[in-house]
Amino acid sequence: MIFVRILLILLLQTGVLFSMVYNRAEILEHGKTVILRTEPVDPRSLFRGYYVDLNYEISRLELADLEGDQQFDRWDTVFITLEQRDTFWAATGVYKEMPTIIGNQVVIKGVTDYVMRDYIEDCIPDAVTSCTDDPVITSLSVEYGIESYFIPEGDGASIEEAIREEDDRVSIKVAVNEDGRAVIKGLLMDGQLLYEEPPY
């Protein structure tokens, strides 16, 4: 009887582990590839163990520059449309529901980490103007689940230095499936692929 129970545990737990692998491998194999520009992050939180904290250009979205919705709350699921600008892909719109894809766009799914509010330009509270007294949402901080990159022991310092040194030295190749889920596919240094992730 104990062996039957153990078998049940093994099947269920192994199933969970394989589903984790399969979900990511599927995206790596069949997802559309985009290259995202990284930005320097606070050096104090750059390393936790053997991984780099990544911050992308699309991690902070200025709503004035984007199409889509304007009202968001913290921890909302959001869909961001990306379009290719030279090598890198940039955000063009932010939506609360999956938008219709136009042309070569890719939609990436994220969760709002912070919602920044501010008074709109030329709007002075309590003044007799056409604007309201309430601050409006000006920008969003969004997480995509690709903010950590695990690296071989000892390689961290060079990547950390590269990220801090100047913009565009480190970029991340990301695979995105049709639901907007993203998985890191590779790490590029000075445009050269330094690490590539096999599906299996």
Added chain:
Amino acid sequence: MRNPLYIRQLKRDLENWVKEGLLSPADAEAMLESAGMGGPARSLSAILALMGTIMLGLAAISYVAANFWAIPRPALLTLIISVMWLAYVGGAYLIHQSKEGFGQAAVLLGAILFGTNIMLIAQMYHISAHYPNGVMAWALGALLVAILIPSRGALGLAYGLALIWTSLESFDFGVTFHWPFLWFWAAAFTLSHILNWRAGFHIGFLSLVYWLAINASELADVYAWTDFDIVILFTLFWLLIWVKGCFASSLGYPFGQALARYGIFFFLITFYIMHVAIMGDTSLAIDAKTPVYIMTGLIAIFVLLNAMRKSYGILDVIAHIGIFGALFAFPSAAGVDSFVTQWAYSAIYIAITIWLLALGARYNETFIINCALIAFGFELMYIYFEAFDSLLNQSMFFAIGGVLLVGLGFALETIRRRFRQDADDDDSKDFAEGGIE
């Protein structure tokens, strides 16, 4: 393995009974051996096996984590999943071979490896999205092991992981009321009872207390409850736990006594906070009234049931009615005259501690006596440092209280001696009429 405190107490009792001629030294020796037989040595080997396997498991995981780049991904996946399989199958084999301790250790290792495998796969694919889900999956996996084997170690692991999971959801992701934790907790707590695991009961109960504590402020925000509402609700909640524990104990529920102890301990804290810290806004919010009425009704039912089952004497019922009255009168009393309320509620709190001392003495419950004494000490400190605006008032309170306590002690001692005398007289009479059978 027997509780060492129990063994120590038994040893003392047996020595006394041997001295009194109730037992022969040989019988006492045999009883002591029977009580402690085989326990420590066997338990120590199981514990060592457990610690050793955990260290081996962690060593393997650290090795894999450090070298995951050097090993091809399919080989790495095969390796980490095979090690987990090995631990589980080895555990099943050992349990089957009646090597329960080693088998349980191996199964626990399997449950630990399941979680570390989740983390390793997350590391392989650079997954960082909503990391509490990984902990939740691990906790569910451990609970599954605890249910199917069954394994106390895995249940302990599941409790610990569930606490991390709810903390991450609440603190890192701002989840208001992490209800899924309660479902998980209910399953784990039920299993603690099925396994008759005392430590599991305590871990489970304290987990719930932790969850309530971290959600108290959210509770207040959502329902617009004041601090007073929260304190009143928690005071009633712990009173409910207390009376329910007494009732459950009278039904033979193995953890009833522990439940009642928790109820008493936290009730004394919340009642103390209520009359010491909560002055000012003491009107009960509309939304708080429903749970107050429900808990009041349940407490009344349990007090009645306890009285019917003779768990409570008339004094206990009166004391509960008095506590009820004090709780319900507090909002209006504090609003009218806080000075009189301070006097009255300090006196009530001291009365409760004295009643608890009597209760503890009656049931020979050191825990209740200690709680009552500590609460009494805190109340005296409060009175001394805070409660009264003049030393004369303080002095009067202590003088009256001191006289009453000494008088009460004298009266109780007189009653006790009279009962003892009556009992001795009855014994002598029985002896004179033909001896004790």
